Amino acid sequence: MAEIKLSAQKREITGKKVKRLRKEGLVPANVYGKKTQSIALSLKKDEFEKVYEEAGETSVIKLKIDGDKEDRPVLIQNLQVNPITGEPLHVDLRQIVLTEKIKAMIPVELSGEAPAAEQGLGILIQTVSELEVEALPMDLPEHFVVDVSKLNNVGDAVTIKDLAYDKSKVEILAEDEEMVLAKIDPLAEEEKIEVQAPEEGAEGEAAPSEGGETQSAKGGEEKKEEEKKE
Secondary structure: OOOOEEEEEEOOOOHHHHHHHHHOOEEEEEEEEOOEEEEEEEEEHHHHHHHHHHHOOOOOEEEEEOOOOOOEEEEEEEEEEOOOOOOEEEEEEEEOOOOOOEEEEEEEEEEOOOHHHHOOOEEEEEOOOEEEEEEOHHHOOOOEEEEOOOOOOOOOEEEHHHOOOOOOOOEEOOOOOOOEEEEEEEOOHHHOOOOOOOOOOOOOOOOEOOOOOEHHHHHHHHHHHHHHHO
């Protein structure tokens, strides 16, 4: 993957006054880390959004702060967005040491089509959306892929042990490798296909009268009574 770079400027504006920065197309940010002092920053909104789209929260970014001689390796953390517009409101940038392992949350994504769900036998459920891992920063996977193409029957599932990833570089911090990531659950009662009863008055059937008899049966009895009178 090509290097991802992000520029930043130190800021003195804090608190509620940062609204002014957002109006100017800037995103308030902080860089922090185990071996660095927290610094208040501002980022260009357009540049940050492009970087976030490419890097997400799992790819290492080279942060260039005006006045610094060297870039800082960082990960995007704790992005806050406007719930209505989706625009970034504030973001933390976690400075890391490339030679030290770190813990991070990695997204879990489904891949393929589950035959059991496609055939209407059951419903596909994703039970886990992210997994915590430990690895060197440059070895962090972008995401985990869960292949659901072999889920043929109700009760079939994909677990952690079924994942394909480099176990020599990445450790999934889960207590049980049998943890289910996706599965096929039975359909709910209301989702099951119901057999349609024949409609009243269908072709070939006589519609019942209010008394419970069919019109043809009632008419037949009246005809018999007339024949007796004759």
